[in-house]
Amino acid sequence: MIGHSLGGAAVLATAHLLPSVKTIATVGAPADPTHVQHLFSQHLDEIKTKGSAEISLAGRPFKIGKRFLDDVENHCQPCHIGNLKRDLLILHSPTDDIVGIDNAAAIYSAAKHPKSFVSLTNTDHLLLKPGAAEQAADLIAAWAKRSI
Incomplete structure (x- = not known):
């Protein structure tokens, strides 16, 4: 892999x-x-309240959802x-x-x-x-x- x-x-x-x-x-x-959370820290409230947010990482758009946050925090x-x-x-x-x-x-x-x-x-x-x-x-x- x-x-x-x-x-x-x-x-x-x-x-x-x-x-x-x-x-x-x-x-x-x-x-x-959890290291990646700092890359979209300004969107954390939106992700938690709306369920997801579109963010830009290295110039590319990504949709980050609450489930992703939960998964990385409990890993x-x-x-x-x-x-x-x-x-x-x-x-x-x-x-x-x-x-x-x-x-x-x-x-x-x-x-x-x-x-x-x-x-x-x-x-x-x-x-x-x-x-x-x-x-x-x-x-x-x-x-x-x-x-x-």
């Missing part, structure tokens, strides 16, 4: 439900899904990460200004071996710089080939 950003947090949270998953890779993932991400029992690859840019590099360190610390960390230098959270997405894909492919 591969997940980017909040998708990486989702992969870490759900991999234990899928016994066929042998390897997990995350790219720019938050260590704790123990370090528990799931510590019990993965699968190969884990963590890719993160040290200059990620959306999900800081400290998140990669927290994921790495919570995980048990086998685990690997790769620093994605000279890129941003969305891997928009030329060649950044390809670099991440090549690294994941080489790592997955070794792990399977």
